Every structure is written in C-alpha cells, then in structure tokens.
C-alpha cells in the first residue's frame with residue numbers, strides 16, 4: 001500500500017476501514033539466507049537495505065520482544081554528523097544524507113526535522129576544540145557554523161549566559177542536524193523490508209547458535225531452531241550477552257542511559273541544545289514536552305531502568321543551563337541499555353566465526369547512525385567486504401591499536 005495524499009483522502013471517504021497492517025508478522029521458516037538478530041532500528045534497516053539494494057530477500061529479523069522495544073524506541077531522537085575523526089565523520093555524514101532522503105525512500109513519514117543541533121562552549125579552550133571539529137566536519141562535506149554569544153542569545157534568550165562558573169561564550173551549530181521520530185523510523189524500515197519479502201518475527205529470542213566447527217549455520221530460538229547462511233547480530237545493549245552464546249567475548253560493556261520528558265509547554269527550545277560544561281542535551285517535541293538526558297549511569301547493568309543519582313545529575317546540569325525549567329513538572333523518565341565500546345566508536349565487521357557478523361558498540365549515539373549502519377551492515381553481509389565509510393569499524397582495532405577515540409578518554413567505556 002503506497003501512502004500519499006490521494007490515498008489518505010480515499011481511505012477517509014471509505015471511513016478508514018481498509019487500512020492494512022504496516023508489516024507482516026511472520027512465522028519462522030526452516031532456513032534463511034540471512035538472519036538478523038535484533039529488531040531495533042539497525043536490524044530492520046539492515047534487512048531493508050539487504051532487500052532493496054542487494055536483492056537479498058530471503059531474510060528474517062528475529063526480535064525477542066516487539067520491534068522497537070529496545071533503544072530504538074527509548075532514545076531522545078537526535079540526529080547529527082558533528083564528529084571530528086576521519087574514521088567517524090564520513091560515516092555519520094553519510095547517515096545524515098540518508099536521513100535527508102529517508103521519507104521519500106521509505107514512503108513513510110519518519111518526521112525528520114532538521115531544526116539544528118547547537119553545542120555550547122564555555123571557555124576559550126573549548127571554543128578552539130569546537131572550531132577544530134567544525135573544520136573537520138566541513139572538510140568531510142558536512143555543515144558547521146561557529147556562533148558567538150550574541151548569536152546564541154538571539155536563538156535561545158532563556159539560557160543562563162552569565163553563569164559565574166559556566167558562562168556561555170558561543171556554540172558550534174550544525175543546522176542540518178535535528179530530530180526524527182524514533183518509532184516511525186522502526187515502523188518505516190519494517191514496512192519497507194516486509195514489503196520486499198523479509199520475515200519480521202517478534203517474540204523470538206535467540207538463545208544459542210548452531211555451528212559446524214568454526215562456522216555458524218543457524219540459531220536456536222524460543223520458537224525453535226532456524227538455519228541460516230549468515231547471521232548478523234544487531235542487538236545493541238545485549239551484544240555481549242548474545243555474543244557469549246557463540247563463545248565470543250566482546251570489547252563492550254553495557255550501561256543504562258536515562259531520558260526524561262516534561263509536561264508540554266509553549267515553544268521554548270527551537271532546536272537541539274547541548275551543555276558543554278556538563279552532560280546535558282535538550283530539545284522540544286512537537287507535542288511541547290521538553291525531551292532531555294545526560295550521562296549514562298556509571299556502573300554496568302543489563303537493566304532497562306536507571307537510578308536516582310543520575311536523575312539528580314541531569315537535573316543539576318539542566319538547571320545550570322536553563323534555570324527556567326526548574327518550574328516544570330516531569331512527565332516520564334525511562335532507561336535503555338547502551339553497548340559502550342572501549343573507544344566509544346562502533347563495530348561493523350565479521351567476527352572470528354565464519355558466517356557470524358557483528359553490528360555493535362553504538363554507545364548512546366546509535367539512533368542517528370541507523371540509516372548508515374543498516375546500509376553498511378547490509379553491504380558487509382551481501383558482499384563480504386566493508387563499506388568504505390565503515391571500513392574503520394573493525395573488531396580487531398582493539399588488538400591492533402587503531403582506535404577511534406573521539407573524546408580522547410582511553411579504554412574507559414563509561415566515559416565515552
């Protein structure tokens with residue numbers, strides 16, 4: 001079913017009685033050419049691009065809950081490509097370009113809103129670091145603008161500019177950055193993949209792997225064994241738990257990241273704003289709620305809920321940046337499970353086991369990567385070679401030392 005204004009009018013005239021489900025809820029078959037484990041944004045995008053770009057349609061996406069029940073449906077929906085390092089910037093800029101054409105490609109309203117992402121700076125040293133990052137972005141074909149304090153004040157008059165500890169001196173703005181509707185991204189990719197023959201199988205947890213020596217030949221699931229030519233893991237915060245079922249120990253730790261949404265208010269923040277003196281980012285949803293978050297909880301966990309010290313930390317940062325939000329009531333908060341890699345950058349690669357491929361290590365920035373991650377993982381699965389923009393995301397970089405440490409924090413995953 002193609003969506004259009006005409007289709008909308010036709011359905012309205014018929015009393016909206018004959019809309020079809022957006023994707024098929026399939027029963028597992030005995031064997032697939034490719035099985036993707038994980039029905040988040042990355043798994044579904046991979047299946048969509050396998051079918052649409054590579055003609056590989058005998059594909060199943062296995063999801064232990066419902067699609068989008070993981071981080072894909074829990075994130076703060078920020079999209080951007082404001083990276084410094086050559087291993088990262090071309091990949092995220094490719095993702096940005098895919099976001100820009102996504103709604104037309106999927107024929108689905110993913111509510112991509114390029115309302116701008118502004119990173120504030122609070123010292124001369126931070127300004128210099130941001131100028132360097134902006135230059136790297138422009139060299140890679142992305143957009144970046146340095147704003148002084150007056151320009152920021154015109155955009156966001158309610159910030160606390162003259163804060164004695166963290167005065168706002170300016171910001172690095174990426175106008176093409178912004179937000180997209182996370183659920184719609186999941187549903188749009190699911191619909192596109194399902195239309196092209198991909199089986200989307202929910203309530204199907206992978207509990208083990210079938211192998212023939214060092215070759216993976218299928219998976220064990222809560223709905224029986226399923227054979228596969230290739231298996232791709234896209235399970236985000238559960239990566240280490242699922243990989244260990246195949247005997248692999250990954251350079252990944254899982255941590256909780258929380259997010260918060262306030263009651264709805266009138267327009268207050270036009271774009272996405274990040275505080276440079278703490279970890280706090282905020283945007284306003286179309287319904288008016290302020291959507292914000294901060295750092296991950298500092299200990300390892302597989303629970304999808306966080307703890308109160310981080311709630312306090314996030315609220316303190318928010319109050320330092322915009323004291324006016326202290327009057328707001330919080331509507332909801334929740335947590336998701338982050339796959340924090342040792343250098344803060346992702347992995348899209350073969351594993352040491354034949355037939356098993358890995359897409360992981362997205363930390364708390366994988367939503368914006370969804371289109372490029374799917375695109376590059378599909379490329380790897382279909383052609384057995386890395387896509388050029390993801391060529392640095394190798395699993396063996398932790399052995400060879402070719403790290404992509406954007407923040408320069410070293411091998412401390414909770415600091416990335």
Ligand SMILES: Cc1cc2nc3c(=O)[nH]c(=O)nc-3n(C[C@H](O)[C@H](O)[C@H](O)COP(=O)(O)OP(=O)(O)OC[C@H]3O[C@@H](n4cnc5c(N)ncnc54)[C@H](O)[C@@H]3O)c2cc1C
Nearest residue numbers: 038040041042064070071072075076078206336366367368
């Ligand atoms: C609070 C929060 C805020 C965030 N904000 C942003 C942001 O603003 N911008 C940004 O770019 N990123 C953000 N992120 C990060 C982003 O959401 C993730 O990096 C990204 O969604 C991960 O990829 P995914 O969508 O495929 O993961 P998920 O949606 O987590 O998909 C993995 C799926 O695998 C399934 N699974 C796990 N184990 C198994 C198994 N054994 N068998 C079958 N299925 C299994 C899970 O149920 C899950 O559905 C945020 C995350 C959180 C939690």
